Amino acid sequence: MSLPVLVVLVVFGIALSVAAVHFTGGTTNATLAGAGQALARFAEDFPDEKPGTVRLTADNHAAFLDLGPRRCGIVHSIGDCFLTRIVSPHDILALVREGNVVSLRPNDFTWKGGRFVFADEADALAIAAALQGRDQIRKAA
Structure with missing residues (x-):
């Protein structure tokens, strides 16, 4: 596999992981209801x-x-x-x-x-x- 293809796959994989964490609530701050x-x-x-x-x-x-x-x-x-x-x-x-x-x-x-x-x-x-x-x-x- 060529180096440019590997770099694109790694970057895409990291971006996909970050997006998954964000959209599943990993970047929200908890608040107290009272x-x-x-x-x-x-x-x-x-x-x-x-x-x-x-x-x-x-x-x-x-x-x-x-x-x-x-x-x-x-x-x-x-x-x-x-x-x-x-x-x-x-x-x-x-x-x-x-x-x-x-x-x-x-x-x-x-x-x-x-x-x-x-x-x-x-x-x-x-x-x-x-x-x-x-x-x-x-x-x-």
């Missing part, structure tokens, strides 16, 4: 925890669950699945709150954190207060 779904998803991984208040982000891609003093559960969409974590102030390397936005970076190499936009600034304040540690939080100017 607080109930966030609680149910969190309970799958942490059945012994008893979450309180659930704060959904404005895009419904993440939820923060109150787990008591200075502990927070997180349900965050990654692709078409959800990642769950329990975090406390000692798990956070950096946390910045700007109005209704909380940006956090945990010391967990398996999850880089992110920028979370809430519909209400009070939710962002509550999350920042629950996760603030010594010199970790600052309000952006």
Whole structure:
């Protein structure tokens, strides 16, 4: 088989694979239908925890669950699945709150954190207060 034909076949095969993944839902981001779904998803991984208040982000891609003093559960969409974590102030390397936005970076190499936009600034304040540690939080100017 000639090299140009082989190159065309390989390129076509890769393009076909990418298209198949895309059209079967592989490139969609999961969203939470509401607080109930966030609680149910969190309970799958942490059945012994008893979450309180659930704060959904404005895009419904993440939820923060109150787990008591200075502990927070997180349900965050990654692709078409959800990642769950329990975090406390000692798990956070950096946390910045700007109005209704909380940006956090945990010391967990398996999850880089992110920028979370809430519909209400009070939710962002509550999350920042629950996760603030010594010199970790600052309000952006």
